[in-house]
Amino acid sequence: MRTHRTSYRSWLSLGATAGYFAWILLVAIMGDAAHAGVALEERKLPMRFSWVACQPNCRGWVSAVGVVTARTPGDFDDFARDRRLRGETVVLNSSGGSVNDSIALGRRFRALGMLTTVGVSMLADSARGESAHVSPEAYCESMCVFLLLSGKSRHVPEQSHVRVHQIWMGDRADDARAASYSADDLMIVERDVGRLAQYTFEMGGTGDLLALSLSVPPWEDLHELSREELRLTNLVTAEISAELGSPQPPLNRFASSATSASHGRE
Numbered sequence: 705m706r707t708h709r710t711s712y713r714s715w716l717s718l719g720a721t722a723g724y725f726a727w728i729l730l731v732a733i734m735g736d737a738a739h740a741g742v743a744l745e746e747r748k749l750p751m752r753f754s755w756v757a758c759q760p761n762c763r764g765w766v767s768a769v770g771v772v773t774a775r776t777p778g779d780f781d782d783f784a785r786d787r788r789l790r791g792e793t794v795v796l797n798s799s800g801g802s803v804n805d806s807i808a809l810g811r812r813f814r815a816l817g818m819l820t821t822v823g824v825s826m827l828a829d830s831a832r833g834e835s836a837h838v839s840p841e842a843y844c845e846s847m848c849v850f851l852l853l854s855g856k857s858r859h860v861p862e863q864s865h866v867r868v869h870q871i872w873m874g875d876r877a878d879d880a881r882a883a884s885y886s887a888d889d890l891m892i893v894e895r896d897v898g899r900l901a902q903y904t905f906e907m908g909g910t911g912d913l914l915a916l917s918l919s920v921p922p923w924e925d926l927h928e929l930s931r932e933e934l935r936l937t938n939l940v941t942a943e944i945s946a947e948l949g950s951p952q953p954p955l956n957r958f959a960s961s962a963t964s965a966s967h968g969r970e
Contacts, residue, residue, distance in 0.1 A: 747797045747843060751776045753783040756795075756825045758836045765793040765838075766818075767825040772801030772847060777808040784816070793819040794855065795838055800846025803871050803896045807903045810854030814907060820855025822864035840864050845926055847871075849917070850900065852939055853907045859942040860934055867926035868917040871896055880922045913937035 746752075751770035758764055766789065794813060800806070813820065823838035840861030844852050849868050852858055860866055873893065876883035897918070904914055916937065920927045934940040 746770060748799050753780055756836045765795050767795050769797045771799050772806045772809060774802060774805055776805055780809055780812055790816050795821055795823045795825055796844050796848055796851055797824050797842040798844060798848035800848050803847060803900060806847035806850055810851050813854040817856045819857045820852050821859045853909045857942050858940055860940050865928055867928045869920040869926045870918050870922060872922045877922045908938055910938050
């Protein structure tokens with residue numbers, strides 16, 4: 705009888721332990737889901753810049769989250785004014801935004817020789833205090849793709865999503881087929897396509913990027929670029945990236961592949 709009670713108590717203990725770990729797992733999953741929801745909302749709000757510091761053990765980076773608006777280039781100028789950002793990394797998580805303002809912002813990134821990648825900056829408490837790292841589960845869509853292109857060196861993690869479509873009149877993109885357009889509207893779109901083409905080649909991109917983007921109308925789902933398409937468009941110039949948040953020599957943040965961003969003007 706004692707053996708039976710011992711066994712019963714062991715099963716109770718095992719059940720309690722299993723329940724405890726199941727609860728921990730559930731909390732972790734819910735936490736990740738909540739963070740993913742917050743990240744999703746943030747990338748659809750106006751773009752914000754923040755410096756993510758992880759000194760003294762590693763080099764920090766710039767987090768750029770949200771949609772590019774008419775104010776974004778000026779906001780970046782204010783952000784950069786008292787910081788030494790030359791050669792630093794920009795981590796992008798964005799749904800796109802204004803064509804011309806994205807072009808202006810991308811040229812600012814290139815003028816500073818910045819590196820670009822896709823990700824969500826995350827802070828976590830550890831035994832050594834607050835630590836920072838980048839989660840690769842992030843999106844770079846529409847004009848964000850052309851911000852990614854502005855990096856002197858560019859890396860896209862395997863888990864990240866880079867998606868493209870046509871540029872369109874912003875106030876009519878939600879129901880593009882039903883909207884009406886004037887000759888002036890068509891002139892503006894064609895003008896901006898020309899500006900985007902000039903910028904693409906200036907940054908070292910290829911015509912394939914324009915062809916892929918301009919073949920997807922706004923009423924269709926965005927096209928997610930494959931690894932082969934990322935290389936074909938020259939969006940990826942670094943196949944291996946040093947993990948942001950870990951100790952790394954300053955000049956070796958990205959390990960460059962044979963393809964270089966030096967094709968574009970700096």
